[in-house]
Amino acid sequence: MADLVKEFNDYRAKMNEKLLADDNKVIKRIFNLDTNAYMAGALDVKTKELLGLVASAVLRCDDCVKYHLETCHKEGVSKAEMMEAMSIATLVGGTIVIPHLRRAYEFWEELESINS
């Protein structure tokens, strides 16, 4: 089942490398900001990753959801915490979030299977 995670990470890594090798400076700086914004500050990393997860879910970006599920999992977010975050996303964003919730749940199960 771990194929979903590997496939996502491989494609993402391959294309990010190409984008960063391209000489568009605005894109490079957005990537750089994307790293800095989730570093510990007034809020801790775990909270920030949950914020990134919910923002991605209500905007219905599957790849962004996967990325933040992976970082949430690394930061020790529990399944119950992830589901509470996703339930707020589904309530605020509506039932159109449900198909993304299904795919998020499947991805989370895979993340747990890899690390167990």
Added chain:
Amino acid sequence: MADLVKEFNDYRAKMNEKLLADDNKVIKRIFNLDTNAYMAGALDVKTKELLGLVASAVLRCDDCVKYHLETCHKEGVSKAEMMEAMSIATLVGGTIVIPHLRRAYEFWEELESINS
């Protein structure tokens, strides 16, 4: 051609079962509301399913569109009625709805092929 319908329903059923087995109460209640909202009331079921279809189409949620196409088909919505609903969605939501219209049309053809 009926593979699209079966594949959609199988994955949806499998993941919904998992989500409902999870103990997040907000998600369970949203699923429950999702069933109740489309029951006959001041508006009949057919009209409500068309409303669900158009809402899903302008928000560009393919899985939601497929779900409502299937319920519309069961409620006896004709192809011409479905297309008028989708034409309003395409006008209100813009040409970015067209790729979803293509996939909706393909799914509808498959629904008709199953039931003929």
Added chain:
Amino acid sequence: MADLVKEFNDYRAKMNEKLLADDNKVIKRIFNLDTNAYMAGALDVKTKELLGLVASAVLRCDDCVKYHLETCHKEGVSKAEMMEAMSIATLVGGTIVIPHLRRAYEFWEELESINS
């Protein structure tokens, strides 16, 4: 209380006149399509106006919601029917639709006060 309706219609009429006097043909044709799409066809006008209302509500366009509330009201849509359509919009589109629902309800009350 009828001020909301009058203010909305006056500004809309004034600016539409200017836009149609401008010589951009694409805009003119979109306006023309917008009239045709809601005419009776396989679906009746009332159903189409409800579809336009729900599409406008989930895309959270207050002016579009107001326009369709006004046409729904003219087509004899009851308050209960309007509320069922808006409840589907709120469920599909999420709680971010609620502020638009509040303004829609206020506008509907005003429409009823004018015509009573």
Added chain:
Amino acid sequence: MADLVKEFNDYRAKMNEKLLADDNKVIKRIFNLDTNAYMAGALDVKTKELLGLVASAVLRCDDCVKYHLETCHKEGVSKAEMMEAMSIATLVGGTIVIPHLRRAYEFWEELESINS
């Protein structure tokens, strides 16, 4: 300057009362869910309110942002924490979030002026 907060709360309270007096059950249940979803669970109230704030900001719903700013403020969220949450929203949601950030900042200043 406290007028923004009062005006927002008064209109919201007046219209919510009307919506809940209306007999649409789906709307009532969505309102009810909206209360339950932000109660303490696996995540604490403060984290959930920050999640609600970010979801509202990326979906660019000013009224929803105001509501969550107010509850965040009550839960003891600091200005620096609020700004970090809003910076994630602005990064994920893009520069179109900036006008909402301006209004959020103004509203937060007003919340602080009331309570100081």
Added chain:
Amino acid sequence: MADLVKEFNDYRAKMNEKLLADDNKVIKRIFNLDTNAYMAGALDVKTKELLGLVASAVLRCDDCVKYHLETCHKEGVSKAEMMEAMSIATLVGGTIVIPHLRRAYEFWEELESINS
């Protein structure tokens, strides 16, 4: 009629000053990027401002539309060019863009009245 432009610019300047005085670095860097991205490069400034206008219009951000209308006007974009850009936005984004088109047209007329 020039009040719309002045009011928009005054509020925007006042709040941007406050946001930049706040010590959130991610926000500061997004503002900085926002300036750099529209500078001449492979594409000229006029084309980039038209791109910013259309992006703002389809995402239905009135304040962003106003900002880019103002910069387009400064760059010598003609009314016919602005209207062609907005017609593409209205076609791609759908009839929900029309209320924003009305407000854009009004703002453009005001920009022309100031500079004539």
Added chain:
Amino acid sequence: MADLVKEFNDYRAKMNEKLLADDNKVIKRIFNLDTNAYMAGALDVKTKELLGLVASAVLRCDDCVKYHLETCHKEGVSKAEMMEAMSIATLVGGTIVIPHLRRAYEFWEELESINS
């Protein structure tokens, strides 16, 4: 690698043919408008295609992005110009545009490989 382009064009052509053979007049007229809107006028075709690309990217419609990448490529848009347009889309639309940027970049590389 040219498979992505062929697969996209084949499915698009097949379904567009079906949609145009269907007798829904609103859909036919939207397709017709979609052709006219990008013709040379006050703005040239290349600029209009870049506007279509950015509108598609911020609305995160992969198929629309692919279509405009293809027409941009035919109009002689350089990779640097395409990347500047996409960088504006990513800044305005936020980091949720990045997954679409990755797929756009891959598609562009394929377009270049076909024509070299």
